Amino acid sequence: MATITGGAAAATPVPRPAAHPPSNRRRRETRAALVFLAPAALGFLVFFAWPTLRGLYLSLTDYDLLTAPEFSGLDNYRTLIHDDVFWNSLWVTLEYVVINIGVQTVVALALAVLMHRLTQSTVIRGVLLLPYLISNVVVALVWYWMADFNLGLINQGMDWIGLDRIGFFGDENWAIPTIALVNVWRHMGYTALLIFAGLQAINRDVYEAAAVDGANERRIFFGITLPLLRPVLALVLIITVIGSWQIFDTVAVTTKGGPVDATRTVQVYIYDQAFTRFNFGYASAISVALFLILAFVAFAQLRLMRAGESDQS
Template structure:
């Protein structure tokens, strides 16, 4: 009598598929798709940022004008910079501008953000605060240059009508840098206030309720709750604002051109004049590298001491 042997189905002979393999394949597909979308931005970053940066660092060690080939001179440009009185004057002027601009902009923007958070609930009012930010820097500079003109400006007309002496806002060594700082504060305070307002929105409301139940005043609540919880956003705002302030150029170029004398010759203006005014691209590249290092150090110090990567909400 023949015994029939039952064979298991063919599927039973297949090795069981590892459960993690499918997930890895799906992640690999997601990475490929993500890289495909990132590729155009990466090409632009390499072509317009990375390559010019590397070339700029190379040119900083050369003597180069646009009419000839770069000639390697080592660190001579950097040695000359530290003995250049105009460089130190430009740094002093830039630091003066940064101090005025950051101080005013941060305080005003914080006040506007608190008003938007507690008083101005209208979207129209909040949007109106951003309007100056969307106006081109050149237009803003020209507008205020005309308004603050010594002879025909409406501001000096009002000052004269009040019986006070006219002020040469852009023509005085004393007033030029504070005036330029004020113009840029007016333009950027709405955007800065919006960033701070977003940070205020992220603070849980129940924290304020507990403080109110404990009898904390508005001043105590602001300094003990709002400011500590707002620290990461303020750190970001400070870093962005300081970097932008060190790079001020267009307002100075339109209004004073670096004058009177050297009262508004900021570091970016000095770099521009060396490169395109004197065709000394090697020296200008060395100035740019020094400015890059300064900004990197300032950003690192700010994030380190302000603890921008930490939050008291954790």
């Protein structure tokens, strides 16, 4: 076992059983590893590696799902550059991401700090997490009902305080903010919990010292909590932003891309092209574009936020 690099291995030099000479044992171990790895490797090759390559290839073809794909070079990408609906979908998605992530991060940070300072209650954390465990489809439907123009609870409330009713999902200007906020509701507790874990990892001595120096709550938050939390926040942002770019379920259940193209996000557009217009090659080209955007976003965020290091050092 001397070849294992794991931490625990080095500490216990146990003599090998004499029955198996080292080379024999190595062979047996490799063979066992292959057997253990086989199903996962099959899954990886068939459902991750192969479709990735195939997706790249399909993006270079004309394919309607019925006849064989026909190689068309970069045609799909040329069309893509001049496709207004695609550019619109990028803007719509960006608007969604900015509202969704902006509000969600602030709310989650506030919730995390509140929980950290007020209570350790598992029940409270559990309640806040609950929406995250419910399917997007259910969440979308419940809010679709709550935000209904005629009978929805929210518009009833708006009436009551004397505001005009709003067609939350039906109005071009309101649809994306509404969908973004619905998903803030679903994810805020989850995100808060991630940040909360980061808060618990901050050494209490730092707070004690600040208190001795007479710092007030505001200064403690901006001077200590936020800087020390940066690595956790960076990680949380990368995870949530990448998830946010792939918004689909909520739109599919509520507005289906409308009114006009107001909620036709990139993934909704990919779905439309592939499964309602059967431009499978073109849909693949859009998903390549989405893939590149996501890779770029992740890379840029890592660089900008220097995710690995905290200000502490």
